[in-house]
Amino acid sequence: MKRICFALLLLFTTVTAAQAEIVFGVIPLQDSDVMTRKFTPLASYLSEQLGEPVSLKIGSNYDEIESGLVSGDIQVAYVGPSGAVKMNQSNPAVIPLVKVVKGGSPFYKSYVIAKADSSLTSPADLKGKIFAFGDKGSTSSYLVPKYILAKNGVSIDDLKEAVLTGSHSNVLKAVLEGTADAGGLKESLALKNKDKLKFLEISKPIPNFPVCANIKALGKEKAKKLQSILVNMADKSPQITSISKKYDKFSKASISDYQIIAAIMKKQ
Numbered sequence: 001m002k003r004i005c006f007a008l009l010l011l012f013t014t015v016t017a018a019q020a021e022i023v024f025g026v027i028p029l030q031d032s033d034v035m036t037r038k039f040t041p042l043a044s045y046l047s048e049q050l051g052e053p054v055s056l057k058i059g060s061n062y063d064e065i066e067s068g069l070v071s072g073d074i075q076v077a078y079v080g081p082s083g084a085v086k087m088n089q090s091n092p093a094v095i096p097l098v099k100v101v102k103g104g105s106p107f108y109k110s111y112v113i114a115k116a117d118s119s120l121t122s123p124a125d126l127k128g129k130i131f132a133f134g135d136k137g138s139t140s141s142y143l144v145p146k147y148i149l150a151k152n153g154v155s156i157d158d159l160k161e162a163v164l165t166g167s168h169s170n171v172l173k174a175v176l177e178g179t180a181d182a183g184g185l186k187e188s189l190a191l192k193n194k195d196k197l198k199f200l201e202i203s204k205p206i207p208n209f210p211v212c213a214n215i216k217a218l219g220k221e222k223a224k225k226l227q228s229i230l231v232n233m234a235d236k237s238p239q240i241t242s243i244s245k246k247y248d249k250f251s252k253a254s255i256s257d258y259q260i261i262a263a264i265m266k267k268q
Helices: 002-020 032-050 062-071 081-090 139-151 168-177 187-192 220-231 255-266
Strands: 022-026 054-058 076-078 094-102 110-115 130-133 161-164 182-186 197-202 210-214 247-252
Touching: 022 032, 022 062, 032 054, 032 220, 062 076, 062 081, 062 210, 081 094, 081 139, 081 210, 081 255, 094 220, 094 255, 110 139, 110 168, 110 187, 130 139, 130 168, 139 168, 139 182, 139 255, 168 182, 168 187, 182 187, 210 220, 220 247
Parallel strands: 022 054, 022 076, 130 161, 130 182
Antiparallel strands: 076 210, 094 210, 094 247, 110 182, 110 197
16 A cells, blocks of 8 residues: 555656646757757756756747747747737737847847849849748748838739748858848848848847746746846856857846837738
8 A cells, every 4th residue: 555655646746747847948040959059058047046847849940839838838938029929919928028138239130131242232122033031930030021021112922932941041041052032031140141141121120039938827926036037147147148149138028028020010
C-alpha cells in the first residue's frame, strides 16, 4: 500500500511539475538553431528567477507562435509588433509586457530594399517586378512593406510575383541573388548589409518587438513578476545581447504602444 501511495504521489508531482512549465515562444526571424542559440540564455535566466522551468519553442512560422499564445498553449512569447495587435484583437488576455530598447530607442524601421546595382529608384518602380516578403505575420517584412507599396501606387496585383520567403534572411538572400527585384527587410539586417543594397524607402518609426503574455494562461501575478524581472535586467546583460548585440534592455509596454500598427492594418 505504501508503495502504491508513493507511486501515486510521484505521478502527481511529475504531472504538476509538467503543468508548471512555462513555454516561451519565439517567432522565426532566422533559422531555428540560430534563434535557439540567441534565446536560450534568456530562457535559462527566467527559469532561475521565476523558480520554475521555462522551455523555448521556436516557431516554424509566425502563426504557430501567435495561435499558441492566443490559445494559452504558449504562455509567453517574443513576437512582432503586428502579431501583438492581432493576438490582442483575437484574445484581449494577450498583452505586451515589455518591448525591446535598441540603441536607446524603443522603435525601429522597415526598409524596402533592392540590390545596390539595381536600376530601381523608388517603390513606385515595382509594378511588374518580383517582390520578396518575409513571413505574412511579420511587421517589417510584410505589413509595412505592403503598406509602403500601396502608398506608392503599387498593389500586390501590380507585382509580377509576391514571394513569401518565410524570414528576413531569406528576403535578403532573394534580393542579393536576383530571384527578387526588391523586398521588405527589418532595419538591423538592412543596415548590416547596406553596402550591398539600395534603400528604396524607409518607414516611419515602428514600436519595437514586444514580449507578450497570455495573462489568463500565465496568471496575473506571475505576469507582473515576469515583467518586473525583464524590466530590471541590467543594461546590455548577456541574456539580452545574446538576442542582438544592439539590444540595450527591455522597457514596460502596453497594447496602446502599438496603435500605429493597428491603424496600418485597418488600411489593408
